[in-house]
Amino acid sequence: MSEALTINEAAATTGWSARMLRYVEQAGLIEPRRSPSGYRLYGAAELQRLRTLKELLAAQDIALGEVGFAQRLRRDRELRDSIDGWLDAEPRRPAEVADRDWLAFEKDKHTALLDVVRARRTPTETTPA
Amino acid sequence: MSEALTINEAAATTGWSARMLRYVEQAGLIEPRRSPSGYRLYGAAELQRLRTLKELLAAQDIALGEVGFAQRLRRDRELRDSIDGWLDAEPRRPAEVADRDWLAFEKDKHTALLDVVRARRTPTETTPA
DNA sequence: ACAACCTTGACACGCCTGTGGTAAGGTTGC
DNA sequence: GCAACCTTACCACAGGCGTGTCAAGGTTGT
Numbered sequence: 001m002s003e004a005l006t007i008n009e010a011a012a013t014t015g016w017s018a019r020m021l022r023y024v025e026q027a028g029l030i031e032p033r034r035s036p037s038g039y040r041l042y043g044a045a046e047l048q049r050l051r052t053l054k055e056l057l058a059a060q061d062i063a064l065g066e067v068g069f070a071q072r073l074r075r076d077r078e079l080r081d082s083i084d085g086w087l088d089a090e091p092r093r094p095a096e097v098a099d100r101d102w103l104a105f106e107k108d109k110h111t112a113l114l115d116v117v118r119a120r121r122t123p124t125e126t127t128p129a
Numbered sequence: 130m131s132e133a134l135t136i137n138e139a140a141a142t143t144g145w146s147a148r149m150l151r152y153v154e155q156a157g158l159i160e161p162r163r164s165p166s167g168y169r170l171y172g173a174a175e176l177q178r179l180r181t182l183k184e185l186l187a188a189q190d191i192a193l194g195e196v197g198f199a200q201r202l203r204r205d206r207e208l209r210d211s212i213d214g215w216l217d218a219e220p221r222r223p224a225e226v227a228d229r230d231w232l233a234f235e236k237d238k239h240t241a242l243l244d245v246v247r248a249r250r251t252p253t254e255t256t257p258a
Numbered sequence: 259a260c261a262a263c264c265t266t267g268a269c270a271c272g273c274c275t276g277t278g279g280t281a282a283g284g285t286t287g288c
Numbered sequence: 289g290c291a292a293c294c295t296t297a298c299c300a301c302a303g304g305c306g307t308g309t310c311a312a313g314g315t316t317g318t
Contacts, residue, residue: 006294019278022296037285039294049218056215060208065275069195070202070212079189083199086185089178135264148307151266166315168264194305 004033004041014050021050027068029053132172133162139171143179150179156197158182 010032011018021040025031030049032040042050057064073080139161140147150169154160159178161169171179186193202209 008293017277018294020276023276035285035294037294038296039285052215052218056211060211062208062212063275066198067212067215069198071216073199073202074213074216079191082185082189083191083196084203086178086181086196087200087203089181137263146307147264148309152306164264164315166264167266168315192305 004043005047007040007042010040010042010047010050013047015054016050024050024053024064027064028071029064029067133170134176136169136171139169139176139179142176144183145179153179153182153193156193157200158193158196 005013007018007021010016011021014021016024021030021042025040030046030053032042032046035041053067056062056067073083134142136147136150139145140150143150145153150159150171154169159175159182161171161175164170182196185191185196202212
């Protein structure tokens with residue numbers, strides 16, 4: 001037994017709806033354990049978590065999916081690294097010291113293509129009908 | 130001047146549509162500088178950024194909004210801290226050493242409420258019609 | 259001065275999210 | 289064995305995202 005609430009009881013104490021509790025679970029944020037017959041069982045820890053989650057969403061004005069994404073970010077190091085890497089690249093300067101280096105590297109690859117496009121500025125086909 | 134492309138040219142080189150370029154800008158991810166008359170001007174840096182952004186989205190199978198959110202996360206320390214704080218709290222155990230501490234703190238506040246609800250398990254009003 | 263480009267703003271449309279229902283069927287307590 | 293609960297699986301509906309497209313109006317190059 002171990003004092004645990006079923007979904008509607010948990011809903012009543014936490015202010016979520018039963019529907020939302022299932023949704024939160026599906027979002028991978030709070031997964032209560034199950035009784036042998038499959039009933040969701042919310043313990044004190046889960047209830048607390050549900051309440052704080054609610055406060056978090058309200059306080060920061062974010063959505064469930066965003067918390068889920070943050071969770072994914074911390075679990076998936078590769079994802080985190082590649083996004084961070086992209087964001088770390090030049091944030092706002094057109095030609096900075098640090099930029100020049102990686103720019104030189106990449107620009108090389110596309111230099112020809114750039115010229116091609118600039119040459120096409122006269123013909124009537126920039127945007128193919 | 131400083132060799133920069135206008136939006137349709139930039140679209141052609143990067144594989145995005147002009148529409149999407151404006152959208153990406155609105156998402157706060159890549160904001161090209163403007164000509165005196167307001168035309169968007171994409172320099173080599175922006176073009177590169179557009180290409181790598183595209184690769185990032187494809188490789189990690191994420192959406193523009195998620196990159197935007199990651200950006201928001203790193204800019205807004207308070208947001209980051211509160212989400213991290215929530216995720217750091219007990220991930221899966223019902224009663225752990227670390228949990229016990231903050232649980233004891235919070236549980237106190239809600240202990241009475243919990244009892245009230247468990248008492249209501251008999252009457253016909255768990256879910257108010 | 260005209261064609262070809264740019265700008266913002268809007269409508270549209272399909273898909274995903276958040277949320278509430280409802281239906282068909284197990285579980286449980288009295 | 290019945291009422292009250294639980295489960296999953298759908299339908300619905302508003303609102304946001306990703307995109308295209310169109311309109312009304314400025315800019316620009318030849």
